[in-house]
Structures are given as C-alpha cells and as structure tokens.
Amino acid sequence: MSVSCSSSLVTSPVNVGGAAPNALYSQGLVVGGMVYLSGVTGVNPVTGSLVEGTVEARTTQIFENISRILETAGSHIDKTVKLSIFLISMSDYTLMNKAYSKVFSQGVKPVCFTEITANSLPKDQF
DSSP: OOOOOOSSSOEEEEOOSSSOOOTTSOSEEEETTEEEEOOOOSBOTTTOSBOOSOHHHHHHHHHHHHHHHHHHTTOOGGGOOEEEEEESOGGGHHHHHHHHHHHSOTTSOOOEEEEEEOSOOGGGOO
8 A cells, every 4th residue: 555645735636427436535636736546447437337358448448537537637648647557467468558558659758657467456457
C-alpha cells in the first residue's frame, strides 16, 4: 500500500458516470493542480461489464476510461507524468504495450512507467 497525504492543499474529487468506484473513494482527486487517479479498470462505462476479448482490448478501454476522468478534471492524457500498470502475467506485456503505444506515441512526451505483475487483480482484469 502506498499513501500520499496533504494537510493543507484543497482537494477536489473527480467522478464521471459509468464504471465508478464504490462510495469509499473517488475516481480521481485534483490536488494543487495535479490530478491523481485511483486504479482504473477495463470496464465499459455503458454496460458496467469488463470488456471482452484480449488484453489489448481491455487496455484500450482502460486508456479510454483514464481519458474521460482526466478530461472531467480539466486535464488530458497527454499530460500524464507517471503510469503504473499491473498485469497478472508478463506474457500479457506485448498486447498491453500495443495499446499503450497507440496512446503514448509520436509527439507525446515520455512518461515515467512502471509495470508490475500481481498474483490477482479485481474482476480478473487480465
């Protein structure tokens, strides 16, 4: 678990419709002009269901969901500074990276990037 705290900065919660988290946390917070997002999944905001298909399809949905949250907060995915991606298996890296490369491609500054494998993820995301 990683915790970041602010005792004096004003925070503004960011929530968009669709695949919203439970009432215990926000999809994002704007703190001091920086937007922080909670974990974003490959759930289609219209159906509320996990996108069927490949890791690439789910990763594409994740980036669409991230974009919606950032735009609601007044930002854009091109302004991303740090990205952490969690996969269940490193064998999914190539397909995840295909979707990642479509979003963070020519003309977009490189981001700090961490990819981690985990034993399990909510709703068996990958």
